[in-house]
Amino acid sequence: MQPTYSLVIPIYNEEATIPEMYRRVGAVMDGLDGPCELILVNDGSRDRSLALLRDLRDRDPRVCYLSFARNFGHQTAVTAGLNFARGRIVIVLDADLQDPPELIPAMVEQWRAGYQVVYAQRVQRRQESWFKRLTAYGFYRVLRHLADVDIPTDTGDFCLMDRQVVEALNAMPERNRYLRGLRAWAGFRQTAIPFQRDPRFAGEVKYTFRKSLALAIDGLVSFSKVPLRMSTYVGLLSAAIALLMGLLVLYWRLFEPNSPLTGFATIAIAIFFLGAVQLVSIGILGEYIGRIYEEVKGRPLYTLAEVKGFEHQRPTPALHTPPPP
CATH class of the missing domain: 3.90.550.10 (Spore Coat Polysaccharide Biosynthesis Protein SpsA; Chain A)
Structure with missing residues (x-):
């Protein structure tokens, strides 16, 4: 039945x-x-x-x-x-x-x-x-x-x-x-x-x-699809922060040459920040690409x-x- x-x-x-x-x-x-x-x-x-x-x-x-x-x-x-x-x-x-x-x-x-x-x-x-x-x-x-x-x-x-x-x-x-x-x-x-x-x-x-x-x-x-857009937005924000930091470093070099903010620490922080943004963005892309890979195997x-x-x-x-x- x-x-x-x-x-x-x-x-x-x-x-x-x-x-x-x-x-x-x-x-x-x-x-x-x-x-x-x-x-x-x-x-x-x-x-x-x-x-x-x-x-x-x-x-x-x-x-x-x-x-x-x-x-x-x-x-x-x-x-x-x-x-x-x-x-x-x-x-x-x-x-x-x-x-x-x-x-x-x-x-x-x-x-x-x-x-x-x-x-x-x-x-x-x-x-x-x-x-x-x-x-x-x-x-x-x-x-x-x-x-x-x-x-x-x-x-x-x-x-x-x-x-x-x-x-x-x-x-x-x-x-x-x-x-x-x-x-x-x-x-x-x-x-x-x-x-x-x-x-x-x-x-x-x-x-x-x-x-x-x-x-x-x-x-x-x-x-x-918001995570993909978020990686784009974070990338644009990082670019804006990098530009701002570049202008600040230039200002400090010209007008405050003895400022400690122009040293190695500032450069290291910027490098680590941008590296983290890149790795997170790659990880988000990897999640989507990995799912495409799983689907196409059939x-x-x-x-x-x-x-x-x-x-x-x-x-x-x-x-x-x-x-x-």
């Missing part, structure tokens, strides 16, 4: 949370008004996560799973789940239970009211450090100010999407995927449901500072080692089709 609801959950070293996650998600699926499928995407886990997914599949035919040949990352795992999802309504959430599955019925009600995207918006982050809260608060507001599209603040991948939206996302071939940005770019009628984000149920945090920073850079570079987004529950389905290819020679 074609499912009405598809729940997509990426899994990476989540053996401590899978039993409780399945219990809570299963209870929500039992209360929905149509057939469901639970798509679990094993993102190259090194613990017993895959064995637990196999066991769930044996016990519950609603459970389907994909297992990557290696770790490809959270955004790619969600993308794979969207490629394979068959439901008219697709819900994406994380396995750590920071995204409460009990919020799904309220999302469905908003979908019935005519919204094609219903995203969960965090109003409070429980038991997170002040540094995490501060950096997340700042990033979302900077991104919204700089991005070419209106990306809602304080939102993650926890959302409900209509089939039409999922098809639009599956048609996007880019590799460096910032799904909450792509979701906003796609358009359609969207609304938010506020919620308080719970602490992780068990296990270790998967989005370390380094991974969070990489995701933030992906979001900024994928949806804004490799698949992921490789699958094991698939269960989709034996008679041809998924939407998650490939970037290279241009003809």
Whole structure:
């Protein structure tokens, strides 16, 4: 039977949370008004996560799973789940239970009211450090100010999407995927449901500072050209400062020959300043050029080692089709 609801959950070293996650998600699926499928995407886990997914599949035919040949990352795992999802309504959430599955019925009600995207918006982050809260608060507001599209603040991948939206996302071939940005770019009628984000149920945090920073850079570079313009503006500002300093040095040489400001320190500061500006500008260019390089190679987004529950389905290819020679 074609499912009405598809729940997509990426899994990476989540053996401590899978039993409780399945219990809570299963209870929500039992209360929905149509057939469901639970798509679990094993993102190259090194613990017993895959064995637990196999066991769930044996016990519950609603459970389907994909297992990557290696770790490809959270955004790619969600993308794979969207490629394979068959439901008219697709819900994406994380396995750590920071995204409460009990919020799904309220999302469905908003979908019935005519919204094609219903995203969960965090109003409070429980038991997170002040540094995490501060950096997340700042990033979302900077991104919204700089991005070419209106990306809602304080939102993650926890959302409900209509089939039409999922098809639009599956048609996007880019590799460096910032799904909450792509979701906003796609358009359609969207609304938010506020919620308080719970602490992780068990296990270790998967989005370390380094991974969070990489995701933030992906979001900024994928949806804004402002960093490129900023490097130009900083270069012009540096040129103006250099010209001003040149005039000041000339003045000091002519009228204040004994001034200490005309010595080695002034020259060194100017050299280091201009060198820093050049290196930052080159780094910004490198971020954009690196993404172009990734796109033109045309490799698949992921490789699958094991698939269960989709034996008679041809998924939407998650490939970037290279241009003809």
